[in-house]
Amino acid sequence: MSTQKLGDEIRRQADGVRFSRRPETAHVECHRILQDDKDYVKKITKNRTTLVVRNISMTCDELRRRIVPSKKLHPLRFGVAHARIVYESYEFIEDELRSSYHPQNVFCYSVDRKANENFNNHINALAKCFPNVVVTKARFNIDSSGHFMNHAYYECLKLLADKPGWGYLLLMQNYDVMIKTVYETVAILEKLEGANDVHIRPCEAGRWNHSFKWDARSLRLYRDERLATPAQLNGSLTFARGAVHASLSRAAVHWMVKIVDLTVLLDQLNIKAHGIDEVLIPTLQVSEIFDMPGRFTAECVKGGHINGFITRIELWGGNKMCQSKKFRHAVCIYGIEDFSWLSRHPKIIANKAGMPVVNQLLRSDGATYEEISKDL
Template structure:
């Protein structure tokens, strides 16, 4: 049987994925074969180029090309193709015609399909952005945060978002979807090698738009993040295109105002869980220490055994370190996760964490209550903002799966004022000018302007339902039956 011909590009990608090699140029061997392939590709590309040039400007997508290292500068380093963009005009509210022109001719990008056009060595990555080597403020130094993000595409966008919120005291973990291409995987892994506080989950889960295995992917990251030497205070669970709306300084202030409560959106569970199955705490074996269940059973008054009572909320949440440690040290989620995520039900990623973090019975630090679900009152929530079908607050007029995709015309009016920490969505293949200008806003607020909380309303965050409920807890983290009964959900 003959030897399989070598594929230098494939070998390069696999070597980066395995952690055995740095990113380099293609080896000389095999270049003849590659030249033939490239010639064929160029013939096809000539026809494709003609097609692209005849497209209207607003739907043309550009590939990123960043081959030169940028000079050191204290100011924001503009991404590929945006050097002439006037972001101050976009944000000042005085140049409506300019913003309309940008909206009419949106600039769209996608990742290049080779390493040479977007070098992945650490020196190149660091030259493209500003990654501070020390905390920007004392408040941020004393309050590290972590991010666990499920990802599958748009590497350059990921790199930009990391730079936008990067602090050396924080921690960042990426869980890569199994469907992501090899080049994306290699780039994310190369990025993580450049920073001691950036990591990649070892397992690639088969995630999908129905939410299957999303929680498991987040848990892969959480296990890496929740080790004794990593001293973060809150962790955010995010998805691929969740975009920062606040600076890290503002984020820290908001988390302090949460006062130890976990930030979850909460609604009644809409029938996604098979209630005919046995969800009793005994069957789920939810507690690692049997004595905890015995204590609950001793005080239990109902004839029906205590069981998991379900809730629904967004997958994107913020969890305190105390809550995360408790869940890993005191709870065994194996049976619950396996029985909830059956591989068939839609939106299953919106069940487990909202359920666990709203059950008083489990005693998780910072938990909310399901009392408000019983009263059919939705909870407020500030981890991430999504616009579901409201055209009045979506100036771009563009929706994908009923969610607004924000454009350049939304930044000053709809992104800047929102109280949420992240926003869903700003996307590079829809409006990269919008992505760039908001990144410049965050950069200037972080490094150029004096840090301020003037844009935040502390009272708003203090009056969130889960924050008010947290204030009712005693020194044991419990709310008395009387206080729970009198708690106002509205």
């Protein structure tokens, strides 16, 4: 789709996508922040808004009223599946669902075991009220080192593999913000032409246990070994690491769920080390012998090179682009100061917006769609 046509399509949808402004943010003039009015942004940051937790209705009628656009949306070339691990800030999660909602899109939530009962009830209500929302039954104790992160994602992949209509799947975390509309997201993913979008870099030796066996037979990788060649059955993984976030083709997800069984591999990777969640997808992506759909060559990682990706934008400690100057685990926590440049960034997801106010402003009242589309 051309830039002009994409902008026209977004503008046509603007009247059907309206986000409810919270009283706490109603005074904020979104257009001035989008235009990078530095004096105005400085004024707003001097008196930062805190969102008050509300007792909101969770009936199906109310949920549909808040989430489903009032006008019929134009069809997508293909739907997008969202696999998101969540644990807190339900209203933020609902805002994210609303911003990406389309009948062709599907959404899976894997709830961390640490989440409280009220949060669990709210997430389960979404699955009850929307046919394109599912929630995994399994609960894992996920930590900042990444333990059980990929176990949780795998449960979502199993549920989403049989859902019809979607072409790509996004791996997401609790405080990720979609910074592209549903139409922009599909237009970007369509350009991949079936390739997976995975961040790849060499994997440090301490990220996996070298005493374990990593060949297909030892991992009991293939569900039906008759579908694998002798070379594949005897082949071993090529290790890499990268971001947890990724955009996976439907064919790749089908392979991960229906052709192979990742259970043993997940358990063997779940060692007492930091960042173990960053190994699974990059390793599968460059393990040429197993030929996962959408993979690419291992030559770059073997040469010590890093492959970037378009799925996620994140800023690490010391990066001057982080206008909020706030970091958690060395990752920028975006503030209202980052709103303008994030709205123009070419990537799909921003990680991480720990301040729900930013999400509220990104979702504003439809003006955001209009303003962004003018720049396309």
